[in-house]
Structure formats: C-alpha cells, structure tokens
Amino acid sequence: MQIDENLIAYLEELSCLQLSADEKQRLAGDLQDILGSMARLGQVNTDGVPERSHPFDVVNAFRDDDVQPSLDRALILRNAPQQDGEMFIAPQTV
C-alpha cells in the first residue's frame, strides 16, 4: 500500500487536522512503515473467529431514570476558551 499525498489529505480530513508540510512528509513515511508492519495481521487465520472489541463480554448497564443534579454550569464554563457566562461561543454557522 502506497501512502501518497491524496491519502494523507483524506486522513487529515477524517482526523480533523491540518498538518504542516513537514508533518505531512514525516507522517507519510511513518504510516508507510507502520501500515507495512500491520499487514502481518493478514497472515493470521481468523476464519470463523468473532471480533472482540472488549476484554470481557459486556452488557449495557441501565440505571433508574431518576433526576440527578448536573455539574454546575458556571464551573463547566470556567474551562471554555470563550464563553458569555451562559454558553460556549463558537464561530457563526448559519
């Protein structure tokens, strides 16, 4: 598999990143090496083997639908880079 400029641009889009020219060059080389190594997985016979996304079988845990206090809004907003005391401030979208 060849990691080219188009693929790096596609991955930037998926990753919501905007890389510098130097980063693009370095990551293209790194991904080439790493994905080349990962191709080894293809040699393992996994016919009929179920996928395991978790160490143990987990089931959804439901809790009672009780009203619980939320974290304090002023405290939450304290960490926002821009806020107006009630909401986060974002660039205009509409």
Add this chain to the structure above:
Amino acid sequence: MTALELSAAMQAKKIGVAEVLQAQFTRVEQSQCNAFLALAKERAFARAHEIQAKIDAGEVLSPLMGVPIAIKDNISTKDIATTCASKMLQSYVPVFSATAVEHLEHAGMIVLGKLNMDEFAMGGSSETGHFGAVRNPWNVDCVAGGSSGGSAAAVAAGDVPLTLGSDTGGSIRQPCAFCGTTGIKPTYGAVSRYGLVAYASSLDQIGPIGRDINDCAALLEIISAACDNDNTYVMQQPFCFDRSDCQGMRIGLPRNYFASGIADDVKQSVLAAAREFEAAGAHIEEFDMPLMDEMIQAYYVIACAEASSNLSRYDGLKYGYRSDETGDLQTLYKVSRSEGLGLEVKRRIMLGSFVLSSGYYDAYYKKALQVRALIKQAYDELFARFDMILSPVAPTTAYKLGENVDDPMTMYMGDIYTVSVNLAGLPAVSLPCGFDKQGLPVGLQLIGNAFDEAKLVAAARAYQRRTDFHTKLAGGAQ
C-alpha cells in the same frame, strides 16, 4: 521507609503529617527528573492538618493514612490542573476528581501534585509531552519509560512514596522496569476509569506504583472500591490481599520471549528470577507464547482506532486550547487541534482514522479484533495450565533520551511483552529483578488470569522477601 511504614509512624505520632509532606515537597523541588507538572501545596497542607487532627483523635482511615501521593496527569483531580502533558489541556482544571482519587483521599492520603507523562499517554519514553521529557533518576541522560514515566521516576527518586499511573499497553509496567519501582496493572474492570482521560477505552486501567509490592497492594485495595459512574467497573467488593507465598504455584515461562531481540542483561536477570520463584516453592514450566509476532500490530490498530475516536472531543470550544486564527467552525476545529496536539498524538489519530476508514476497516480493524479474540483464547488456555506467567517487561533497559523518539516502529516494538495483557484485560505486576552493566534497573512481570491479583501479589511478596532489588532507590535516596 515504605509508604506503609511511613503511615504507621504517623499514626503512632512518631512523626507529623505536615512534617512528612514538607520533606517530600523539599525533595521534589530539588529533583532533576522533570517528573512533576504541578504541585498542590496549599491544598495538601490544608489536608495534612485535617488528617493530623483525625490521627490525634484516634481515627484510623486506612493503612496508608497520611501518606503523600502524586497522580499521573491524565487522572482528573478537582481544582488541580490535569493537562495530559498536552498543550491542548494546558489550562484545563477538572470540576470533579476521578473515582480512584476520591477513594484514596477518603483513605486519608494526601495529593501532593501531578506527574509528567507522554502526551495523552501515547508513548513509551515520556518524551512526547508538551512540558519536556521525564529523566530517569538512575541516569538523567536516559528516559524514564512511559507513558507513566513521571509516576515511576518520582518514586525511584524518593520524591513521593506512592503514585498513580495508567496502563494502556504497558504504561505502568515499563516505566517501573526502567526506574526500578514496583507497579500493578489491574484487571480491566477492577479499578474505576471514571475521571481517567480516555486514550483507548477498552485497554486503559489505573494502577499503583510504589517502592514494593506491599505498598502497591495496599493502594490497590483502596482504589478498587466501588464506583457508580463506570459501567465497565465490575468488582463485587474491593481486593483484600492476605496471601504472601508462591508455594506450589505453576508459573509459565514463555520460551520464545527469550529467543531473540532481548538484551542479555534483561534475559539473565529474568531467568535468575525464575530460579528464585522455583526456590520459593513454585514450579516453572516453559512454553511458547502464541501470536507473539502479531500482538504489537493488533494492539496498535485497536489502540489508535479508539484514540482517533476518543480524541475527537478536543474541538477548541468546550474546554482546552483554542487557536487565535479566525475562520469558520471547521477551520477552528482543525487549526485548534493541529496547534494543540503533538506529533505522536497526530500520528496515532491519523493511523486510527486510516484503519477505521471505508475500504480498510475489514483488513485492519476487524482483523485486529479477531486477532485479539485469538490472544484472549490463548491466555484462557494457558491459565488452565498455569497460575501465572513470568516474562520480561521490556526487551531493553532504559535508553538514552532522544535515541528512539523519532523512530515510531522501534518505539512500538519496545511494547512487545506488555500489550497482550491489555488486549486480554489481564492483571500484571512489574517487579525490579536486577541491574544491567550500566547500573540501570531491569524489571520482570507476572501476568495472571482475570481478577487473580491476589495470586500475583502473593508471588511478588515471596519474591521480594528473597531479593533486595526493590529496596534500592536511585542515587541511594532513602
């Protein structure tokens, strides 16, 4: 003095809580390891006075009451900055504490500060963080290991008796091996992850690092207590470790882990440890570990896939770094993330995006999940034969700062003995077992079946009664 001995001295009123705290702060301020990112002095001394009053009133909260502890900086601490060693979270101050932190504070322990690490726990040398590399107290020109490098270095330097780390692919065990400290990676689900900043959610676990297994076991008993906020926490009751021998235990030794790619000093130290376990009453039997050459690949596919999803939350809006560059919403997201995240984090996000992308999902992500199932099955079969498995933690001892940081494949291969434990959700302890020719520590790991921490602690206690590697601190610190 161990943490348990220190607490006993405080509870016997032979030494004051504030006095101990001041001594630790003095050590930290003189340290050359860059292990700490923040100190919580005012808060800690206020707590020390509270705890002293309780001791004076005859209250006993736990065997670690009054002991100072430092916390890896990806574990949330209310009102103390939690940066994950990232520019992205440089100004982030949590409004709640992780369950593990709440438990240890209820047990009378005192949070002294926050510890340096690889950025978002992505790395094996604690060099990728935004605030500079952690240095190994045994040789400050060498790495401390990672990603919990600050947690291990702080204990090895005598800056603090106990720390919390986190382990996603070896991030407690490997820095312990590099720094000559003891650590426990608990079974997945044994310690709440609530408040642990997510890297790879199906692999991450919080665990203790200390000078010996008794201190680590005492802390694990405390932090394994109940949590209502983490659906993957499954303990019915916290651990209680009372056994301390390995008589009759069957210990498997993976022959192929020692065949190639391992430094001779590491190999000889771990094999010597096997003979110690045998002398202590265990039965050692060799076997070949299946899928050894595919573990790293499966791990990095899965870890990066989960990371790419987990780290999508950093958008420059709700908390964390926001770029000054103006533009539309998409531009704000991209530029804030690109300016706020470091190269290794970007590398793993890009890899994760690739293995989850249309056209590659089946060949990489699905395949890795199937290999994970095979690894879990292999361990299940091994634990029908053995009580535990003894292996090296890392193929080498600590290497020089900067030696591997620009070579991701070499860095990733350093995790070869540790990642399968996380893929299978198993517990493991890391113990000091010798020194190489340069005087740098060597570590071994004991891997147990799920929730068999008690056996691991018992065997580790037996080993540390017979050896003194764990009693040595870097630079002869006491």
